Amino acid sequence: MRIAEISTPDYRQLHRETESHTHHPLLSEIELLIQQSESISKDQPLPQTLPSSLRQSLTRLSQLAPFPGNSFNLTVWKLSFRLWNACVDLSNAAALQSSSSSSSSSSAESIASLRHVAADMLFLARDVTGVPSPTIKSSLFYYRTGLVWHDLEKFDLASDCFERATEIISKIDAAKITDAGERKLFLDLNLARSRTAWEVSDRNLAVTLLNRGKNMLFGSPDHYKALSNQFLAFGKIALSREDDDVSLNDALRLMNESLELCEKGLGTAKTREDTMEFNSMRIKTLRFISAVHLQKGEFESVIKCVKVLRNGGNGSSDGADQHASLPVLAMKAWLGLGKHSEAEKELRGMVGNKDIPESVWVSAVEAYFEVVGTAGAETAKGVFLGLLGRCHVSAKAALRVAHRVLGESRGGDSGSRIRANVVAQLVSDERVVALFAGEAVTNERKALHSVLWNSASAHFGAKDFETSAEMFEKSMLYIPHDIENRVFRAKGFRVLCLCYLGLSQLDRAHEYIEEAEKLEPNIHCSFLKFKIYLQRKEHSCAIGQIDAMLSCLDFSPHYLSLAAHEAISCQALSVAVASLSKFLSFYISGKTMQTTEVVVFRTLVSILTQDAGSETEALNFMSQAQSRASKLGTECFFGSGETGKREQKWFALTCWNLGSRCGNAKKYELCGEFCRLASDFYSYLDTGEPGENTVMILRSLVLGVTAIIALEKQNKSTLTETQVKLAAELLVRAGKILSSLLSDGKDCIMEPELIFMYTLTAYDIHGRLNNSTFQLLVVKTFAGSKSCNYNYLLQLGIFASQSPRSNPDVSTFALNECLSALIASASPDYPTIALIIRKLISLASVHKNDTEDGDAIQKMYKQAYRIMVGLKEGEYPTDEGKWLAMTAWNRAALPVRLGQLETAKRWLSIGLEIAEKVSGLDTYRACMEDFLASFQTKVSSEAADRI
Numbered sequence: 012m013r014i015a016e017i018s019t020p021d022y023r024q025l026h027r028e029t030e031s032h033t034h035h036p037l038l039s040e041i042e043l044l045i046q047q048s049e050s051i052s053k054d055q056p057l058p059q060t061l062p063s064s065l066r067q068s069l070t071r072l073s074q075l076a077p078f079p080g081n082s083f084n085l086t087v088w089k090l091s092f093r094l095w096n097a098c099v100d101l102s103n104a105a106a107l108q109s110s111s112s113s114s115s116s117s118s119a120e121s122i123a124s125l126r127h128v129a130a131d132m133l134f135l136a137r138d139v140t141g142v143p144s145p146t147i148k149s150s151l152f153y154y155r156t157g158l159v160w161h162d163l164e165k166f167d168l169a170s171d172c173f174e175r176a177t178e179i180i181s182k183i184d185a186a187k188i189t190d191a192g193e194r195k196l197f198l199d200l201n202l203a204r205s206r207t208a209w210e211v212s213d214r215n216l217a218v219t220l221l222n223r224g225k226n227m228l229f230g231s232p233d234h235y236k237a238l239s240n241q242f243l244a245f246g247k248i249a250l251s252r253e254d255d256d257v258s259l260n261d262a263l264r265l266m267n268e269s270l271e272l273c274e275k276g277l278g279t280a281k282t283r284e285d286t287m288e289f290n291s292m293r294i295k296t297l298r299f300i301s302a303v304h305l306q307k308g309e310f311e312s313v314i315k316c317v318k319v320l321r322n323g324g325n326g327s328s329d330g331a332d333q334h335a336s337l338p339v340l341a342m343k344a345w346l347g348l349g350k351h352s353e354a355e356k357e358l359r360g361m362v363g364n365k366d367i368p369e370s371v372w373v374s375a376v377e378a379y380f381e382v383v384g385t386a387g388a389e390t391a392k393g394v395f396l397g398l399l400g401r402c403h404v405s406a407k408a409a410l411r412v413a414h415r416v417l418g419e420s421r422g423g424d425s426g427s428r429i430r431a432n433v434v435a436q437l438v439s440d441e442r443v444v445a446l447f448a449g450e451a452v453t454n455e456r457k458a459l460h461s462v463l464w465n466s467a468s469a470h471f472g473a474k475d476f477e478t479s480a481e482m483f484e485k486s487m488l489y490i491p492h493d494i495e496n497r498v499f500r501a502k503g504f505r506v507l508c509l510c511y512l513g514l515s516q517l518d519r520a521h522e523y524i525e526e527a528e529k530l531e532p533n534i535h536c537s538f539l540k541f542k543i544y545l546q547r548k549e550h551s552c553a554i555g556q557i558d559a560m561l562s563c564l565d566f567s568p569h570y571l572s573l574a575a576h577e578a579i580s581c582q583a584l585s586v587a588v589a590s591l592s593k594f595l596s597f598y599i600s601g602k603t604m605q606t607t608e609v610v611v612f613r614t615l616v617s618i619l620t621q622d623a624g625s626e627t628e629a630l631n632f633m634s635q636a637q638s639r640a641s642k643l644g645t646e647c648f649f650g651s652g653e654t655g656k657r658e659q660k661w662f663a664l665t666c667w668n669l670g671s672r673c674g675n676a677k678k679y680e681l682c683g684e685f686c687r688l689a690s691d692f693y694s695y696l697d698t699g700e701p702g703e704n705t706v707m708i709l710r711s712l713v714l715g716v717t718a719i720i721a722l723e724k725q726n727k728s729t730l731t732e733t734q735v736k737l738a739a740e741l742l743v744r745a746g747k748i749l750s751s752l753l754s755d756g757k758d759c760i761m762e763p764e765l766i767f768m769y770t771l772t773a774y775d776i777h778g779r780l781n782n783s784t785f786q787l788l789v790v791k792t793f794a795g796s797k798s799c800n801y802n803y804l805l806q807l808g809i810f811a812s813q814s815p816r817s818n819p820d821v822s823t824f825a826l827n828e829c830l831s832a833l834i835a836s837a838s839p840d841y842p843t844i845a846l847i848i849r850k851l852i853s854l855a856s857v858h859k860n861d862t863e864d865g866d867a868i869q870k871m872y873k874q875a876y877r878i879m880v881g882l883k884e885g886e887y888p889t890d891e892g893k894w895l896a897m898t899a900w901n902r903a904a905l906p907v908r909l910g911q912l913e914t915a916k917r918w919l920s921i922g923l924e925i926a927e928k929v930s931g932l933d934t935y936r937a938c939m940e941d942f943l944a945s946f947q948t949k950v951s952s953e954a955a956d957r958i
Contacts, residue, residue, distance in 0.1 A: 235276030763798035845891035
């Protein structure tokens, strides 16, 4: 404020008398500077050099002290007042201007510096006569300058001003001062010094100065109020700064001092207003003391304070404190004492107190629930709904309560489930829903939706689908039914569909996804419908839904892969095959995919191999895979390195296994196809060096031809020319491999049975091509290999003799080779030898055409006789021996009739010789001997006649 200039009659007279003696050059200089400050308009900034110039002039002026005469002092005094008033005007102008904070702060500091100069000037001229209380006024200048520095947070300068002011008035006897305003300066100055000391963390000095202030009360109620309020202010700061025992103890001590001053101040009160004000201060201080006790955990003390406040301090209800914080303090104290029922009473009692602000009871609900936890969820809900009935409650308050009750639980435990259920009941109340209606609470509505959604998501993650569904449904209440939010509503319906899928409530899940699709048809909706059809086992609908997914604008091939996985998990193999089949079409179109094409083919075939009736489909995809590999190149299709080799081996081995399975199941057509594909896949692995892959190619080719021949027998039909040519082509490939292995001496890596099967099938197919020369060649080749044994030769010989396209040359060769091998063995198999001899004799008999064949047959009989010589009885099969004896004897019948006596005699002799080696032919042998003797006589007689 402006300070009026001294204008007493004595002063004016003295001024006129001495005016001519006070025009000192230094004073003129100071006056000019002051005039400069006075002439600054509100739109002009304060010159930055003005404070420093005045300070320099004042420094030179101070060197003249003591000043010559009272008139000089008066001039300085007047200049000081002018400068002070100019500072007041500048401050007011600066307050009205809108400027940046930095420039405003700089201007304020400059003005404060001018005030400080004014105070120092007044201090230099304080010993002036004719002015009332010059010392008090000088001290007042410093006091007010210190307040300005304090507001600017220049605490060192403020402290200097306060200390200078204290020094000035310390020489005055306060008891002799009668003016109330001057007395108040003593206390105000002391309080100002204390506040400044507190700001620079010199708390001991601050409290000491406050205690000194107790000697400056002068029995004034206002003094008691000021000092009590300052003690309370320091106590509140100590309470809020740190939550430790030292700070809390300091806060309690300061507040007790404040309370004591209030009670003493009541004794000085002379008006009703003072009494009411002291009572209000006392109640307020008691509330803060309660808060300190609560912080310290002294809950019994809190309850006592609350009772005192509620009773008005004298056991009656007159003057009772009904402040909103009391039930909160009491509730927290009861909670601290573990008396939850008492805390609940306090909380429920707040519902009926209309004076309690919303923020207070929401905070109380939070504090109660924080301690009581899940057990207090119902109480929190009841309190909130009770508040809804008695007063207007904001959406923000409902949001805070819901968020506090839900907490940060991740879901899955019983406690979080109970809290979620309580919140679900709370937010579904019509009154609560109404709180969030309208654009004014858009942010709160979004926040509550987010809280409910996050809780539902947590329970969903914990597989608690029932609670999750309930929370998602309640969150839907807070999504407006407008076009802008249709996407969010659709998302809500989709997650509800997922929840009810988890609960296996498929009809309800279908209802939700239908609603979602109405709002926002997209791939997510189609995929969820696909999942529902799968779980319903409606496989045809699921396959149809795959086509619906393809038509979605946001379709991605990735969803076909997901669909296949879902179908496999549901054992819907046909659906998985349909999904992956669609997936393959994207590769053919040239689209780049994350999953490699070979993986899709492998997955498809793996699925189909699980079903015994799906070999035809598996063959189809295997053929496609082989075709793609041929078109793209093996490295591009299967992959490079070891990964590519593993894929090739898998396809080759799977083809072989499927071919073998079909062969065992007598599905020879499929068997042949799989084997031919297997040979192609194994060819990709063949490095040119003989090894397992080479042998597998040979096996596949041979088994493929075998399957073609077996199919003919199964269908009881004749192979077509095309089939024969195909088989021949396969055998050509197999023959080249076999010849290469045999020429390299690698026949040891092949099974003998494989070479035999090749020989047998090659004989059969080339017989259909009328290539008897090759038939004999292939059998001779086999006979010369290490894999050949008499059993294989026997089978070849019998097959060559009995097949529709028999080849006696091949049969004879094979049986002779077999017979030689058996005879040369250490322990000959005589039954087999007998069988071979019979077969050879039969072949020769059927296909004889000249005398040489007859001689050959006789040689066979004689060979049989030689074999029988030296054998034990029965070692050579008796039946075969009888057959030889009888057929040899009977062969003489025709020569006898024809008169070929020598020929007949030879056969009769052979028959008798063999009969002698066979047991059980004694009677026949006697007859044969008699007949032969008479026949020889006859022959001799006829020979003599001819002579």
